[in-house]
Amino acid sequence: MYGEIDLELFTHTILELNNSFQKLNDGNFDVKESLDSSYENLKSLYDSLNEILNADEINANEVELFCSYSLNMFPEYKSQLTNLKNLDDDLNESVINLIEIFDKLCEIAEDYFKNRKVML
Secondary structure, three states, X not given: OOOOOOHHHHXXXXXXXXXXXXXXXXXXXXXXXXXXXXXXXXXXXXXXHHHHHOOOOOOHHHHHHHHHHHHHHHHHHHHHHHOOOOOOHHHHHHHHHHHHHHHHHHHHHHHHHHHHOOOO
């Protein structure tokens, strides 16, 4: 889907993240594979969003929805990950990767709204 955000991938990733958070809240730390998959998907979406925003024309409605979601939800996800304790090194690395991609997605969303002069 050139020039469009892969909303199916995004939806799948959010569902996977929510399942992982539920497991973590239940004390099940066997989520590394799921967190890594979510990271890869979000990284792909981030790269796609960068390409979209550098295009001559963009679908502002789609981009604004994605950016709004990023600014509203990813800080909460980041907070939940930051508060996790007693992680092994491998799981901690997965958590750090996710936090970094959440920060990047929020940054690109903030820049998008700043450049469009949209007040949040």
